[in-house]
Amino acid sequence: MNPTFAAMSALSIERDADIYPRALAITVNDWTMRRFLWVGLDDALKEGMDVTHSLRWINYAGNPLMRMGFPPSDMGHARSHAICKPETEKTLREGAAQFHSVSVRCGAEVTQVAQDDAGVTPTVKDLATGATGTRRVRDVLACDGGSSRTRAGLGIQLLGDTMETRWIVIDAGVKRWWPERHVPTFWSDRERPVADVALSMGNQCLEVLLGPDFVVLGVDCDPAEKLSAVEKARWEALGARFVALRSADLAAASEVDVIDIDGTLIAWLAGHGGEGWRCAPTGSSPPPVATLPCRADRPRLHPHRADPRGRFRPAGDRGRRQPDRR
Known part of the structure; x- marks a missing residue:
C-alpha cells in the first residue's frame, strides 16, 4: 500500500x-x-x-458502424x-474495514458544506434521529452524483442542454455468454x-430510450389514468392486458422496474397505438400472456443471438453462479 494513505484519515458518509x-x-x-x-x-x-477491450456501434440489421x-x-x-x-462495493467496504484510519458512517447524509482557507466544515444529519452535527476536515469529496446537493450549494453549475427523455435501465442475469461479450x-x-453492456459475474445491463408516445404505467397505476377510454378500448379489443410496472425502489416512484417482453426485457408499453410487444408479466402465478401488436418490420434487439429468451433469468436470482461460457 502507498505509505501516504497510511498516514491519512478519512470519513465516508453513506445514506444507506x-x-x-x-x-x-x-x-x-x-x-x-x-x-x-x-x-x-x-x-x-x-x-x-472482466476486461473490456473495445467499444462498438451497430445498427439493428447487424451492420457495424464504428x-x-x-x-x-x-x-x-x-x-x-x-x-x-x-x-465491487462489498469488496471496497470490506477493504475499508482493514484500515483503522478509515470510518464509514451509514444512515447519514451531508446537508450543508462551509469552507474557508483552512478547511471545510460539513453538516451531517442522522437520518434515523434527525440529529445534526458538524465535522472539521481538510477536504471534502462530493460523490453524490449529477444532482449533487454539495455541488449546487457551492454554486457550481452544470453547463449544456438537458433533453427531456426517459430511459429504462434493465438489469439481467446471463445464462450463456455470447460472442464478443467483452465489447460494450x-x-x-x-x-x-x-x-448493451455485459457486466461481470454473469450480469448484463441494458439502457433503453422511451419515446414520447410511450406511457409508463407506475406502481399500482390504473391504465384509465393514462389512456383515454377510446385508446383503452382499442388495446383491449386487440387482446391487451395492462400490467402496472413495479418500482425498483418502492420509496421512489420515479424508478420503474421491468416486465419480460418477448424475451428481450424491453420495458415499455405503447400508450397511443404506435407499436407494442408481447408482454409476459412477472410473479409467482402469472396470468395468461397477452399479445400486443408489433411492427412486422421491427428487428429483434439482438439479431445475432439465436435464442435471446434463453439468456436471462430474474434479476433477483443472481447468486454467484457464473454463466455457461460455451
Missing part, C-alpha cells in the same frame, strides 16, 4: 447501510484501478471484474474493466437507441 443491488456503475478504467492498487485492493477487486479499441495501459492493469457494482455495444437507431 445496505448495498444498492443494481448496476449504478458498470465499468472502471485504469486510473481507478491504479488507486485501488495504491490501497492494496486491486487484486481482490479484479476477481469480480469500433474503437482501447490502447494498452501503462498503469499495471487493463485499460477498462466491466464490474458488478454490488460486488451501442445499438444505433434514431428512435430506439440501446446501450
